[in-house]
Amino acid sequence: xxxTFLGDITCDRNLLKAGYKNNKYNYKQVxxxxxxxxxxxxxxIGNFETVCAGSKNNFQEQFMICNAPDEIVEAMKWAGITMxxxxxxxxxxxxxxxxxxxxxCLIKYGIDYIGTNLDKNSRKHFSVKVVNGIKIAILSYTxxxxxxxxxxxxxENNDWYVHLLREQGKIYNESSKKIKIKQYLSKxxxxxxxxxxxRIFSRIKLRLGIPYMKPRNDQIMxxxxxxxxxxxxxxxxxxxxEIADYTIVCPHFGGQFNTEPGEYSKFLMQFLRNxxxxxxxxxxxxxxxxxxCINEQILAYSIGSFNQSISSDYMVLESMPEYSILIHFxxxxxxxxLKKATFSILKIIENDDGMITVWPVNELYSQLNNSLDKxxxxxxxxxxxxxFTGNNTEMLREEYVIFSIGDKSVQSIF
Numbered sequence: 001x002x003x004t005f006l007g008d009i010t011c012d013r014n015l016l017k018a019g020y021k022n023n024k025y026n027y028k029q030v031x032x033x034x035x036x037x038x039x040x041x042x043x044x045i046g047n048f049e050t051v052c053a054g055s056k057n058n059f060q061e062q063f064m065i066c067n068a069p070d071e072i073v074e075a076m077k078w079a080g081i082t083m084x085x086x087x088x089x090x091x092x093x094x095x096x097x098x099x100x101x102x103x104x105c106l107i108k109y110g111i112d113y114i115g116t117n118l119d120k121n122s123r124k125h126f127s128v129k130v131v132n133g134i135k136i137a138i139l140s141y142t143x144x145x146x147x148x149x150x151x152x153x154x155x156e157n158n159d160w161y162v163h164l165l166r167e168q169g170k171i172y173n174e175s176s177k178k179i180k181i182k183q184y185l186s187k188x189x190x191x192x193x194x195x196x197x198x199r200i201f202s203r204i205k206l207r208l209g210i211p212y213m214k215p216r217n218d219q220i221m222x223x224x225x226x227x228x229x230x231x232x233x234x235x236x237x238x239x240x241x242e243i244a245d246y247t248i249v250c251p252h253f254g255g256q257f258n259t260e261p262g263e264y265s266k267f268l269m270q271f272l273r274n275x276x277x278x279x280x281x282x283x284x285x286x287x288x289x290x291x292x293c294i295n296e297q298i299l300a301y302s303i304g305s306f307n308q309s310i311s312s313d314y315m316v317l318e319s320m321p322e323y324s325i326l327i328h329f330x331x332x333x334x335x336x337x338l339k340k341a342t343f344s345i346l347k348i349i350e351n352d353d354g355m356i357t358v359w360p361v362n363e364l365y366s367q368l369n370n371s372l373d374k375x376x377x378x379x380x381x382x383x384x385x386x387x388f389t390g391n392n393t394e395m396l397r398e399e400y401v402i403f404s405i406g407d408k409s410v411q412s413i414f
Contacts (some may be wrong), residue, residue, distance in 0.1 A: 001132045001331045003043035005250075005281045005303065006346075009076065010049050010069035010083070012309035016059055020355035025071035025383035030307050033347065033359045036054055037326065042131045045138065046076070046083035046306060047250065047283040048113070051091065052105040053098030062186075064149065064314075066090040066262055067098065070105050077109040083129065085140035087115025087163045088231035088284065090254040092145045092152050099161060099310030100203035115140030115250075119388075120160045125236045128244055134336045135245035139236055139277075141165045141229075142252035143218075143264070164229045165251065165268070166221075213314045216255035225267060237275045237382050244277045245336045246329075254285040254302055259387060261289055261301045272367040278338070281327060287319040288388050291343075293403050303327060307358055310350050322348040323384050324358075328399065342399040346385055347377075 011019075011027075019025045032039075038044045052073060059067050076084075082250045086107065091099055102155055106113045114127040121207065126139045141163045147153045153169040154162060163340040233249075239246045249272050251346045261269070265282070272280050279298040282289070286308055289301035303323030308315070315321055323345060330340040359367075361381055368374045385393045385400070393400070 001134060001333050003136060003329050003331075004038065004041040005248075006046040006051040006081075006306045006326045007048045007303045008042070008088075008286065008305040008308065009072070009081075011072050012306050012357075013310040013313050013326040014350075014354035015307070015356055016068065016218055018351075018356075019069070019071065025069040027072050028078055028230055030356050030358060031075055033357055034326075034362060036077045036175050037344065041080070041328065043083065043129055043136065044081045044085045046081055046084070046251075047088060047252070048086050048102075048150075049088050049107075049172045049283075049305075050312045051098045051102040053094035053101050058129050064146075065093045067094050070108075073109045073111060073184050074107050078337050081111060083114070083127070083138065083284075085111040085138070085250045085252075086113050087142040089142060089144045089146045090357065091116050091162055092147075092150050092154075095152060096158075096161060099370065114138050115142070115163050117161055117353035123160050123188065124161075126240045127233075128240070132403070134245040134246070134333065134335050137240035137247040139163075139233075139240060139247070139249045140252075141249070142235060144168075144252075150374065154322055155170055157365070164354060165253065166224050175336070181315075181353050183343065186297060186317055188229060203299050203411050211327065213257060213316055215258040215316055215319060216262075217258055218253065218255040218264040220263045224264060225271075232273075234275055237272075237277055242274065246281045246331070247276075248281060249281065250281045252280060252282075252284045254289065256285055257287055257319045258285055259287055259289060259319050264342070265289075265301055269301065273297065273299060278327070284397060285323050288323055288325055289317075291388055291402070293341075296338065296341075296403060298327070298402060300325070306346070307346075307348060309354060309356065311354065320384065324348075325388060326383065337405070339402040341402040343388070343402060344380060344399050347380075360398060362396055365396055373378065 019027045033211040050068040052070050053067045100118050103118050114124060116124040126137050129136045143165045145162055147168050251268060253268055255262045269280060284303045285302040286305045288304040290301040305321060306324050308321055310322050328342045329338055332339045347359050347361050347364055349357050349359055365374060365377055
């Protein structure tokens with residue numbers, strides 16, 4: 001029995017436009033080359049990093065605000081994705097109603113979810129999927145909901161909508177002067193005006209040849225290591241372990257486009273490891289970061305974005321955002337033991353119209369005719385493999401082994 005995890009599922013403006021033809025949206029092309037991989041797994045789980053708030057709320061016409069057509073979910077279902085995590089920094093991009101409609105859209109297409117909730121009474125702290133008699137618990141949390149961009153701050157009166165890792169509504173900065181400026185601007189401007197101003201500055205910088213975004217390093221802020229939300233995470237994990245045979249946490253954390261985990265990521269990974277989870281599948285940086293395997297406890301900081309539009313202004317191309325990872329877990333049904341864990345490498349190919357096709361690198365290699373293109377792909381794969389595992393490889397494979405029963409090699413960075 002196999003379950004598979006993929007990275008961030010998105011719908012940037014370039015892909016949004018590319019998917020609209022003959023007065024309708026269609027995104028099956030995005031998943032067409034990985035569908036056969038998903039079909040081999042009983043459970044396929046991704047991070048749904050957008051909302052489906054409906055066409056009346058406008059699709060992604062605003063800078064850095066996500067809203068995708070329902071057809072992206074339809075394509076996910078067609079491809080064989082069975083579940084998504086929904087606790088991420090874009091889950092409130094269209095407000096509480098947008099969050100609720102997203103859940104309703106996922107339910108409509110028969111895709112399970114964890115990380116957000118319709119209301120207080122329907123909150124799920126974790127989801128247990130029973131596959132061939134094996135109980136797999138999935139938990140999802142986020143460090144942020146972009147509260148400074150949306151203007152929505154969750155507190156004790158409404159924080160049940162999203163599974164959080166830290167308190168919201170605080171502005172942290174080394175300079176007290178900068179704090180006062182931000183607080184003043186927050187009072188004077190709506191969230192939409194702040195986004196508009198940010199977009200203007202970003203466009204000016206791009207025209208001057210200054211990149212919109214650079215790799216970010218996630219720091220530990222006051223309250224990050226001891227708060228009521230982490231206490232809830234501890235309780236959720238303990239409750240899940242009482243029920244499940246295998247417990248997996250999918251946190252949304254880390255520095256965007258940073259190929260190395262930051263202080264906060266390392267703290268949170270150690271925190272989750274100490275709570276005894278079996279695996280951690282991280283997302284949010286939009287690029288691949290390393291994994292660690294300690295006594296068959298698999299800890300992946302970031303497996304990258306599954307289908308981000310590489311032509312977007314805010315891409316940091318030197319971090320190789322066009323690559324992502326699939327992680328596969330193989331269980332023995334009779335004993336319910338994890339027998340093997342592997343990973344596959346994927347690459348995003350974007351055509352001139354902005355349409356994306358996500359390829360397994362071994363299949364992409366077989367389709368290339370130019371020897372230079374093949375050489376460059378192999379070099380990229382070696383770099384990605386080195387970044388993810390810390391080791392070198394000379395092989396091009398459909399799946400690379402993380403561990404297999406009988407291979408007791410142990411790595412440690414803690």
